[in-house]
Amino acid sequence: MPSNATNVEKFSRxxxxxxEVDRIERELAALWQAAGRGQDDVGAGAGVxxxxxxxxxxxxIIPARGADSLSRVKRLADDxxxxxxxxxITLCPGWGSATGGVTGGISATIESNVVSRPxxxxxxxxxxxxxxxxxxxxxxxxxxALVRALQIPSLxxxxxWIDSTTIESLLTNELLPVSxxxxxxxxxxxxxxxxxxxxxxxxxxxxEVGDLGWLRLNGFRLLFAGLFDPPIGGGPLLAARHLEIEHxxxxxxxxxxxxxxxxxxxxxxxIDAAPAFDKGAGMRLRFGASExxxxxxxxxxxxxxxxxxxxxxxxxxxxxxxxxxxxxxxGVRRTADNHAEISVPIAPxxxxxxxxxxxxxxxxxxxxxxxxxxxxxxxxxxxxxxxDLVAAxxxx
Amino acid sequence: MSALPNPLREGLAAERxxxxxxxxxxxxxGDLTKRKLLPALxxxxxxxxxxxxxxxxxxxxxxxxxxxxxxxxxxxxxxxARRRPVDPELWEGFARNLFYQEGGYDDPNAFVALRERLExxxxxxxxxxxxxxxxxxxxxxxxxVVKNLGLSGLVPPPSAGPQAxxxxxxxxxxxxxxxxxxxxxxxxxxxxxxxxxxYRIDHYLGKETVQNLLVFRFANGIxxxxxxxxxxxxxxxxxAETVGVEGRGGYFEQAGIVRDMVQNHLFQVxxxxxxxxxxxxxxxxxxxxxxxxxxxxxxxPSSEMDAQVVRAQYAAGSIAGRAVPGYREEPGVSPTSQTExxxxxxxxxxxxxxxxxxxxxxxxKRMPKRVTEIAxxxxxxxxxxxxxxxxxxxxxxxLSIRIQPDEGISLNFGSKLPGPQMEVAPVTxxxxxxxxxxxxxxxxxxxxxxxxxxGDGTLxxxxxxxxxxxxxxxxxxxxxxxxxxxxxxxxxxxxLPTYPAGSWGPEAGDRLLAAGGRQWRRP
Numbered sequence: 001m002p003s004n005a006t007n008v009e010k011f012s013r014x015x016x017x018x019x020e021v022d023r024i025e026r027e028l029a030a031l032w033q034a035a036g037r038g039q040d041d042v043g044a045g046a047g048v049x050x051x052x053x054x055x056x057x058x059x060x061i062i063p064a065r066g067a068d069s070l071s072r073v074k075r076l077a078d079d080x081x082x083x084x085x086x087x088x089i090t091l092c093p094g095w096g097s098a099t100g101g102v103t104g105g106i107s108a109t110i111e112s113n114v115v116s117r118p119x120x121x122x123x124x125x126x127x128x129x130x131x132x133x134x135x136x137x138x139x140x141x142x143x144x145a146l147v148r149a150l151q152i153p154s155l156x157x158x159x160x161w162i163d164s165t166t167i168e169s170l171l172t173n174e175l176l177p178v179s180x181x182x183x184x185x186x187x188x189x190x191x192x193x194x195x196x197x198x199x200x201x202x203x204x205x206x207x208e209v210g211d212l213g214w215l216r217l218n219g220f221r222l223l224f225a226g227l228f229d230p231p232i233g234g235g236p237l238l239a240a241r242h243l244e245i246e247h248x249x250x251x252x253x254x255x256x257x258x259x260x261x262x263x264x265x266x267x268x269x270x271i272d273a274a275p276a277f278d279k280g281a282g283m284r285l286r287f288g289a290s291e292x293x294x295x296x297x298x299x300x301x302x303x304x305x306x307x308x309x310x311x312x313x314x315x316x317x318x319x320x321x322x323x324x325x326x327x328x329x330x331g332v333r334r335t336a337d338n339h340a341e342i343s344v345p346i347a348p349x350x351x352x353x354x355x356x357x358x359x360x361x362x363x364x365x366x367x368x369x370x371x372x373x374x375x376x377x378x379x380x381x382x383x384x385x386x387x388d389l390v391a392a393x394x395x396x
Numbered sequence: 397m398s399a400l401p402n403p404l405r406e407g408l409a410a411e412r413x414x415x416x417x418x419x420x421x422x423x424x425x426g427d428l429t430k431r432k433l434l435p436a437l438x439x440x441x442x443x444x445x446x447x448x449x450x451x452x453x454x455x456x457x458x459x460x461x462x463x464x465x466x467x468x469x470x471x472x473x474x475x476x477a478r479r480r481p482v483d484p485e486l487w488e489g490f491a492r493n494l495f496y497q498e499g500g501y502d503d504p505n506a507f508v509a510l511r512e513r514l515e516x517x518x519x520x521x522x523x524x525x526x527x528x529x530x531x532x533x534x535x536x537x538x539x540x541v542v543k544n545l546g547l548s549g550l551v552p553p554p555s556a557g558p559q560a561x562x563x564x565x566x567x568x569x570x571x572x573x574x575x576x577x578x579x580x581x582x583x584x585x586x587x588x589x590x591x592x593x594x595y596r597i598d599h600y601l602g603k604e605t606v607q608n609l610l611v612f613r614f615a616n617g618i619x620x621x622x623x624x625x626x627x628x629x630x631x632x633x634x635x636a637e638t639v640g641v642e643g644r645g646g647y648f649e650q651a652g653i654v655r656d657m658v659q660n661h662l663f664q665v666x667x668x669x670x671x672x673x674x675x676x677x678x679x680x681x682x683x684x685x686x687x688x689x690x691x692x693x694x695x696x697p698s699s700e701m702d703a704q705v706v707r708a709q710y711a712a713g714s715i716a717g718r719a720v721p722g723y724r725e726e727p728g729v730s731p732t733s734q735t736e737x738x739x740x741x742x743x744x745x746x747x748x749x750x751x752x753x754x755x756x757x758x759x760x761k762r763m764p765k766r767v768t769e770i771a772x773x774x775x776x777x778x779x780x781x782x783x784x785x786x787x788x789x790x791x792x793x794x795l796s797i798r799i800q801p802d803e804g805i806s807l808n809f810g811s812k813l814p815g816p817q818m819e820v821a822p823v824t825x826x827x828x829x830x831x832x833x834x835x836x837x838x839x840x841x842x843x844x845x846x847x848x849x850x851g852d853g854t855l856x857x858x859x860x861x862x863x864x865x866x867x868x869x870x871x872x873x874x875x876x877x878x879x880x881x882x883x884x885x886x887x888x889x890x891x892l893p894t895y896p897a898g899s900w901g902p903e904a905g906d907r908l909l910a911a912g913g914r915q916w917r918r919p
Contacts, residue, residue: 265406
């Protein structure tokens with residue numbers, strides 16, 4: 001029976017407690033009740049001094065793969081706790097030995113995610129359930145059933161598919177059918193093929209889709225879009241013949257997503273992709289732009305160049321648009337982790353703030369209105385086409 | 397040639413980015429500028445919600461250099477900005493576009509100098525000539541400043557077309573001191589400005605919970621059907637402050653709590669809580685519905701005035717374990733003052749929805765805690781089942797909407813106590829912005845300044861709204877004046893009732909509700 005004084009103390013401190021899989025809800029209820037009564041029930045020196053509240057606004061399902069992935073996911077759950085109370089259900093199939101009770105090859109731990117309020121005010125806690133599978137093929141089905149049983153009723157459920165290298169049947173067969181939102185992370189895709197797969201999955205999903213990679217590009221997109229506000233207007237965008245994007249070496253997927261946004265908004269038709277030999281390493285993508293003033297389609301070349309420059313968490317170092325006349329360069333370049341320099345032909349360049357948000361903050365965004373961005377829905381299929389073009393050239 | 401539309405703006409999360417503009421703050425050396433306005437502009441810059449090109453010119457009588465103004469504003473932001481400490485690099489960029497211009501409010505030449513400075517700044521920064529003038533000045537100067545804005549050409553007449561530049565004027569409260577002065581002020585400023593150029597600010601409307609009233613009522617299917625006289629027993633509105641007059645005795649002697657809180661902030665809350673669903677969420681649709689509520693306020697007959705309106709002054713008492721003086725002992729306050737620091741009202745809204753539902757409103761200084769809330773008290777359930785056993789715990793449901801502090805919503809209902817007995821205990825279901833969303837709501841001034849730059853007047857008060865609320869409130873002042881004059885004529889001037897600082901007000905305030913078998917909530 002885990003809900004003894006020691007376990008209550010551990011629970012209140014946010015430590016993991018092993019439980020039988022079929023007793024998760026019961027043990028959580030008992031631990032919350034005991035922890036909520038405070039120190040008297042726990043005994044002197046137990047450390048529970050403030051009344052606590054149990055809180056949850058979402059069921060969050062986060063699959064992990066392997067030990068490193070699991071520890072990243074658990075760090076994310078800890079970082080999320082103060083921002084968004086949620087019942088986090090972490091799934092780790094095919095890894096590790098049992099750390100708790102075992103049912104059908106699955107072990108479970110429970111823990112609280114503690115949020116201390118300054119000044120000793122009432123504390124709000126969320127909870128985390130970790131289910132670890134032992135590698136059997138049937139584990140996936142067990143996970144599906146367990147997740148359905150452990151969802152807090154009436155709360156929305158999101159699956160955070162953010163640390164997975166391939167699309168699995170666990171997601172499509174078991175998790176998406178019980179989810180209201182899917183959160184992916186294109187920024188973690190290792191290359192064009194993986195990006196294409198994630199885009200395909202997300203674009204086909206019937207639930208709302210948020211993308212942490214898309215949200216990481218938000219600051220850059222805002223700054224770049226701002227260059228073409230009045231009085232400059234969209235003229236230079238229509239006149240553009242060449243665009244260059246510098247990105248960090250493993251972040252090709254972020255650059256492709258950024259181009260997909262531009263291509264979508266500017267009506268560019270993808271033509272081809274090829275290694276950009278004249279630029280050293282990198283790729284050149286060509287697009288047909290039909291929205292020219294003379295009505296004829298022109299070609300826009302977009303060069304992607306790996307760069308060691310500052311990129312924050314977005315992976316993008318710079319973007320520069322050549323509007324076709326001498327000196328008509330419109331650009332944004334990250335100059336430090338939280339700043340960027342923007343340049344337009346009619347004014348001196350200036351430095352502006354460009355924050356990088358943490359993954360937990362991005363997750364909160366993806367679970368809010370930013371997680372049902374209709375623009376992303378349009379951009380994902382476009383990004384998939386670009387990723388397929390690039391992958392077909394053997395790049396990524 | 398006009399600029400082509402920007403296709404990259406479509407669908408961006410922060411689509412509501414205003415056009416490049418300059419804001420001129422009149423009263424720039426005052427407290428509001430340092431405590432609220434500049435911190436709000438700094439926060440908007442931090443959130444990247446201001447346009448890339450944006451300048452601020454502070455204007456006041458005090459001589460000050462640009463650098464000294466920047467230093468004062470930085471100190472203000474360090475102390476009052478929502479996110480502190482101030483980011484030095486961000487501040488550097490923000491402060492480069494802060495300027496200061498010395499000048500009086502009634503000197504036309506000073507306005508010509510301001511225009512020259514403004515045009516110089518616009519040229520220097522490539523600003524297109526969009527202007528917002530913020531009047532954070534004594535109300536007696538509103539009309540003359542607006543007139544000088546027009547005469548000096550600072551506010552050109554509105555024009556249309558793609559090259560059109562906007563000029564808007566934000567006017568702080570109080571807007572008039574009674575119906576006649578409000579009407580005159582409206583007439584005066586309308587000589588220079590059209591109504592869509594005028595943004596009468598009431599910072600309560602910028603608070604998240606006040607805006608959430610619209611969402612709560614009209615985005616949820618379960619509340620609107622019970623939001624009427626069939627289910628609601630009465631409504632209580634509380635606007636309580638712990639502070640006294642805080643060195644503003646002279647101002648408060650003229651204003652009193654009615655002008656300071658009730659006519660503007662609390663009546664805006666009442667109108668949002670009581671209005672019918674608007675046909676759209678645009679400025680005029682919402683304000684049309686609010687106006688209907690204000691026009692439907694049943695006038696209190698003179699014969700009922702003393703029964704339905706209770707006023708009082710705080711006496712010495714204790715706040716947060718500290719002895720505090722009474723109102724008449726405050727600096728700047730007359731020892732024989734008749735100004736109210738407490739007001740409790742009972743009133744009715746003559747509409748199909750609210751017919752027969754009493755609204756109780758109280759507002760006061762030196763109350764035990766700072767709280768503004770609106771509480772909907774529902775009619776009691778029949779006690780047929782629980783009348784004899786456990787009936788003590790059966791209480792009417794109360795839905796309370798907390799506007800400040802700890803913005804949120806709570807619902808009280810009865811629940812069975814665990815055990816073999818059928819005992820009912822009241823429990824509370826709570827929603828708090830802070831814990832549910834994990835983010836601080838933006839400051840009211842941030843939202844309102846941004847809305848003005850965007851040309852969205854929804855959260856600002858229209859001329860007819862101001863006049864409608866004064867029309868109702870002025871009857872109370874008129875009654876007090878007539879009563880005072882009558883008492884003075886007989887030499888028997890009654891002192892106002894008092895309540896100890898740190899209490900919930902005078903007994904007369906409690907009796908206002910007790911007459912209907914009700915009592916004030918203890919928020």
